[in-house]
Amino acid sequence: MTDEMPSETGEVLIVTGMSGAGRSTVADALEDMGWYVVDNLPPQMLRPLLEVSGLAGSALPRVAAVVDVRGRDMFTQLPDVTRTLRDARPQLRVVFLDASDDVLVRRYEAVRRPHPLQEDGTILDGIRRERERSRAIREAADVIIDxxxxxxxxxxxxVVEMFSAEGSAQHTLTIMSFGFKYGLPPDADVVADMRFLPNPYWQDDLRGLTGKDEAVRDFVLAQQGAVEFLDAYENAMIPVIAGYQRENKRHSVIAIGCTGGKHRSVVMTEELADRLGRLPGVAVRVKHRDLGRE
Structure with a gap:
């Protein structure tokens, strides 16, 4: 490594705070949003991490490091290390997670684990020791979350509200076509059956085509109930997806099936993807599981 840290405009978060205040939850949420997360990093390793991220450029645009008292005596060096790093990476932010003593005690009692600084004392003794060690970095934090x-x-x-990239999706929705004769997709959250529509397979001029061909699409959408289904299903899924977003369910799968997964389900999957892809905060991916099967 060189003495000069590469200048980089990517975001950097140092996540720290009280044990039991939710560091693991924050780390998981950041990782789900595409951040590169390193857990239980000693403060002395922050500079090498940021040097690597700077050299990686766009490959590591957002980096988060979780630093806490598991680093023992090294943790007390975090304020000094952070001050030094800010000069080279002004976009660096420190996030400190906190909670009241009684809440932290209840959380530790619920999981039946000792506090990392408890030693021979009580959970509250460990919390008090940690507060003393964390005072300086808490005072230097950019964001404190109680x-x-x-x-x-x-x-x-x-965390999603505070640290999502502007315009980034809050929910990723995969809409997948499949054939019932090959089995249900095991990861589907919602399944819809298109076998109520006439099958293009029985049309000689359409049998060799797929739902991605315009002739098949026109045939399927012209059938009684097809557009009505799309309208109703779109309206039904809007509150479901909104609920997923409120509950921080970041990914879901809608599976649209027909007999072989080649005609009707493909058309309806493409149509639903176009409709639901217009919802705010939703990124839609399309997958045709059985399209290439004989």
Whole structure:
């Protein structure tokens, strides 16, 4: 490594704070949003990490490091290390997670684990020692999040609101066509059956085509109930997806099936993807599971 840290405009977060305040939840939420997350990093390793991220450029545009008292005596060096790093990476931010003593005690009692600084004392003794060690970095933090009143879903939602890239999707929706004769997709959250529509397979001029061909698309959408289904299904899924976003369910799969997964399900998958892809905060991916099968 060189003495000069590469200048980089990518975001950098140092996530720290009280044990039991939700660091793991925050790290998971950041990772789900595409951040490169490193957990339990000693403060002395922050500079090498940022040097690597700077050299990686766009390959690591957003980096988060979780630093906490598991680093033992090294943790006390975090404020000094952070001050030094800010000169080279002004976009660096420190996020400190906190919660009231009684909430932290309840959380530790619920998981039946000792506090990392408890030693021979009580959980509260460990919390007090940690507060003393964390005072300097808490005072230097850019963001302090009090998680006392949050459950894990609410905390994850808070992280999404605060650290999502502008315009980034809050929910990724995969819409997948499939053939029932090959089995249900095991990862489907919602399944819809297109076998109520006439099958283009029985049309000699359409049998060798697929739902990606215009002739098949026109045939399927002209059938009674096809457009009505699309209208109703779109309206039904809007509150479901909104609920997924509120509950911080970041990914879901809608599976659209027909007999062989070649005609009707493909057409309806493409149509639904076009409609639901217009929803705010939703990124839609299309997958045709069985399209290439004989």
């Amino acid at each position: 998680t006392s009143g949050f459950n894990i879903h609410q905390l994850a939602t808070k």
